[in-house]
Amino acid sequence: MRWARISVDGTPRTGIIEDDLIALVNGGMFDGGTRTGETIPLAKVQFMIPFEPRTFYAAGLNYAEHVIEQAKANKRDPELPEKPDIGYRANNALIAHGEAIVKPRDASEEFQYEAELVVVIGQHAKNLSEDQALSCVFGYTIGNDVSERRWQRRDRTLWRAKNTDTFKPMGPWVETNVDLEGLETVVRLSGREVIRFPTNNMIFSVARYISAMSRYVTLEAGDMIWMGTEGHSENMQPGDVCEIEISGVGTLCNLIVLET
C-alpha cells in the first residue's frame, strides 16, 4: 500500500494511491485512516513530505564503496564503521517530491546527491532483537541526502553541509509492501544514469540498526532512519534534475536551482 500526503487547496491531506488516483482518508497513515470516498487524479496532485518526522535518524556511512570513495576524496585511508552508530539530520531541510533543491550562492561545485532508502517507523519500539526489529517498520520511502562536500570536510559538524534548507528531499510516498532483498537503487542526473546499486547491500542491515538503536533509544511512530548511500556521487548543477528510483518503492524527483 502506498500512503501519500498532498496539498489540497493549501491543506495537508492524507491518501492512499491506487493506480492513477489518490483516495483521500481522514486521519493519518500511522492511525490507519478512514476513506472519505473522495479521489484525485495522481497527475493533478501536489505532493508534500509524506509525514512530519519526530526524530530524523541517518546512518551516514553504511555502504563499503561509499566509505572508500569518501576517504579517497578526503585523502585519507578508508575506515569501515565497526558498529551501527546512528547520526542525525534536521527537519528544516526536508522538501517534497517535485520541490526545488536550492543551491546556496556560496556553495562550492561539490554539491552532490546521495540516494538513500528511508525506513519509516510505525510504532513504539524498545529493546528489539534483530529478529523482531522489522516488526516496528511501517514502510519505506526515498531520501536524497544532498551534501556540500567542502562544508562537510571543513566544518566541525555536518549542519550546513547536510542540513541547509531544501537539502533533504523525501518521498514521493511511503510504500508498506517491500522486499528489502529485491530492491535496486538507480540515480539519474538530468536523465543520465549515474549510479545503480542493490539497495540492501548495506554494511549494517535495517534490522541490525533498529535492534542496536532500540537498546538505548525508544523509537516511536513517525521516527525515520535514512540508511546511507553507495559509491561515488557526481556534482549537481543548477538546472539539473535529480531522480532517485528505488524499484518497488517509487521515484523521487527534484530540480536544482541557484539561490536568488
Added chain:
Amino acid sequence: MRWARISVDGTPRTGIIEDDLIALVNGGMFDGGTRTGETIPLAKVQFMIPFEPRTFYAAGLNYAEHVIEQAKANKRDPELPEKPDIGYRANNALIAHGEAIVKPRDASEEFQYEAELVVVIGQHAKNLSEDQALSCVFGYTIGNDVSERRWQRRDRTLWRAKNTDTFKPMGPWVETNVDLEGLETVVRLSGREVIRFPTNNMIFSVARYISAMSRYVTLEAGDMIWMGTEGHSENMQPGDVCEIEISGVGTLCNLIVLET
C-alpha cells in the same frame, strides 16, 4: 513571564507561573494563550518538558575551559572551535524537571552532567544579522546534557553517549524576561556545589549562533538551541540528585537511578 507545561490528570496543560500558583491557559505558549481562570498550587504540579521541540540544536563545545578539560580527558591538544558550527540532539532523550535520569546498566563510571542554557525560538527566522538575532527568541530554559564519556570517545557519533532515553532533562519552565549578561550557572550534585560560571561566558554568543545558523537554516517557533557547558564535570552515581540553577531562570532538578 514564566511559561510551564504540566500534567493535569494525565493531560498536558500550559500555564503561567505567578508566585506559588500556576494560572492555566488555553492554547500554547508560542500563541500567547488565553487564561482560563483556573489556578493550581505550584507545589502540587507535575512538570512536563515545557514544549515539544521541532528541531533540537546543540552547540556542543562553546566554553573555553570545557574544551580544554575535554581535550585533557581525551589526551589531545585542545582545539577551540573557529566558528559557530551547530550540532544536534534528539527528542527521545528529553525528560522533565523532577523525572529520573536512568543510567544504563552498561554505562561506565564516566556518567556526567553538563549544565546548559537553552534558547527557545519563538518565531520564524531566516538571514538575521547578529543585531537582529535575539528578536526571534521567545525565552530561555535549562538543560542537562547528560553524557557517557566512554561512549562519547569510542562511538563514531554521539548517539547513545548523549541521546540515550532520559539523558536530556529540560525545564522546569521557559522564562521570557532574561538579561543574558547577568546570568550565573551553578551545579549541585546531591547538595554539594561542583561548578559555578557566568552563563554568558561563551565562545560564540547566542546572537552569533542564531545569526550564523539562520543564513542556512530557517528557524521556527519550537526550535531550541542548547548553548554548551563550562569546565570539568564530575561523575554522577545512582542515588545522586543533580540540580542546575541558572540565576533568573530557575532550577532543574533530577534524580539519577540505575536501569533495572
